Amino acid sequence: MGLIAGGAADVVGGFGAWRMWWMLAKNDVVRRYRRSRVGQLWLTLSMAVMIFGMGGIYASLFGTSIADYLPHLGTGLVLWGLMSQTINESCSSFTDNDSIIRQVALPRFTYLLRTIARNLFIFAHNLIILPVLFLVTGTVIDWHILLFVPGLLLVLANLAWIGYLLAILSARFRDIPQIVASIVQVAFFVSPVVFKPSQLRVDHPVLVLNPFASMLDVMREPLLGHPPSATSYVILLGLLVAGWLVALAFSGKYSHRVVYWL
Numbered sequence: 001m002g003l004i005a006g007g008a009a010d011v012v013g014g015f016g017a018w019r020m021w022w023m024l025a026k027n028d029v030v031r032r033y034r035r036s037r038v039g040q041l042w043l044t045l046s047m048a049v050m051i052f053g054m055g056g057i058y059a060s061l062f063g064t065s066i067a068d069y070l071p072h073l074g075t076g077l078v079l080w081g082l083m084s085q086t087i088n089e090s091c092s093s094f095t096d097n098d099s100i101i102r103q104v105a106l107p108r109f110t111y112l113l114r115t116i117a118r119n120l121f122i123f124a125h126n127l128i129i130l131p132v133l134f135l136v137t138g139t140v141i142d143w144h145i146l147l148f149v150p151g152l153l154l155v156l157a158n159l160a161w162i163g164y165l166l167a168i169l170s171a172r173f174r175d176i177p178q179i180v181a182s183i184v185q186v187a188f189f190v191s192p193v194v195f196k197p198s199q200l201r202v203d204h205p206v207l208v209l210n211p212f213a214s215m216l217d218v219m220r221e222p223l224l225g226h227p228p229s230a231t232s233y234v235i236l237l238g239l240l241v242a243g244w245l246v247a248l249a250f251s252g253k254y255s256h257r258v259v260y261w262l
Contacts, residue, residue, distance in 0.1 A: 007248030010255055011164075014109025021110050025117035043125040051077055051129065058194055067137040074133045075220045076193040082123040083159065083215060084184050089115045090163030091170040091177035098262040108255045112163050116156065130223065144222045151218035151228060154236050158215070161240075161247040168254055171261045187212050211239060 014021070051074045059069040093111045094101065101111070134141060170176040191212040192200075200207060207213045214232035221228045 003252030004245065004248045006252030007250070007255065008252075010107045010251055011109045011248070013107030014113050017106055017110045018113070020106065021114040021117055024114045025121060028114070028118045029121045041125075043122055044128055047078065047081065047126045048129050051133070054194070062195070062199075070133060070137050071139045071224055072196055072220075073194065074130060075223050076216060078123070078126045078130065079216055079219050080188065080191070080193045080212075081126060082119055083155065083212065084188065085122070086116055086119045086159045087162060087166070087184055088177070088181055089119065090159075091166045091180055093163065093167040094171040094258050095174075095262060101259055101262060108167075108251070108258060109164065112160065112167055115163065116160060120156075140225055141223075142225045144225050144227055147222035147228060148219060151222060154218060154233070154240065155215045158211070158236060158240055158243060161243040164247045164251060168251060168258060171258045172254075192216060208235075211235065 051070070054077075055066055055070040055073050058073065059066045062069065090112060093115045094108065097111045097114070100106070101108075133139075166176065166180060170180075187210070190206050191210055192207070193216065197207055197213070197217070208231070214229075214235045217232040218228045218236060
């Protein structure tokens with residue numbers, strides 16, 4: 001319990017330093033496109049090109065109409081971008097901030113929150129595409145869209161403990177980011193981003209044993225006007241409790257050693 005308490009104190013302290021990680025995250029996005037004429041709009045344009053480019057090709061391959069397929073693909077790619085980038089960049093949350101960590105005594109969780117906030121900014125840019133996409137394809141939005149916010153928060157809470165573990169492990173073992181990037185790339189192809197869950201049976205392992213499928217379900221279905229599966233909520237809540245217990249105990253034991261590994 002002492003280790004969990006130590007990890008919890010670091011997490012609480014990280015949220016307490018919200019001005020720091022919020023400012024750094026905004027600066028990350030602005031600095032990336034500082035000398036560009038289009039600026040941060042490139043985030044939206046690149047995602048839009050990918051959605052409409054892939055939509056035409058895969059709709060033809062799957063033998064379905066573009067109007068039916070584009071909303072599924074568009075929401076899937078936007079949501080996948082949030083999840084995959086957050087996980088991949090979490091690995092370098094400590095190593096990319098090594099100079100600050102050595103000089104300033106901030107809770108370690110602060111740097112992970114910087115990573116999550118940065119990707120939320122990018123996600124907000126890409127989210128602009130969806131209303132346009134729904135309007136073009138005639139997708140009907142109903143009250144189920146209200147379930148998107150709790151679904152997003154549930155996913156972010158899970159990404160936070162995953163990222164916390166990966167950040168600590170990556171500071172100690174520098175091969176972790178490459179391994180994680182490969183796993184996430186494979187997960188893209190076995191998750192219902194490009195294909196629809198309805199193309200598989202309900203109890204297919206890709207849908208039941210793949211947490212990414214559950215994450216997509218609780219966020220994408222409300223946007224498309226459908227209720228998420230209760231199974232997805234159960235899976236993510238179970239992962240949330242078990243994952244945070246492990247992450248807090250792990251961070252309580254090892255997070256203070258991060259400065260020596262950088």
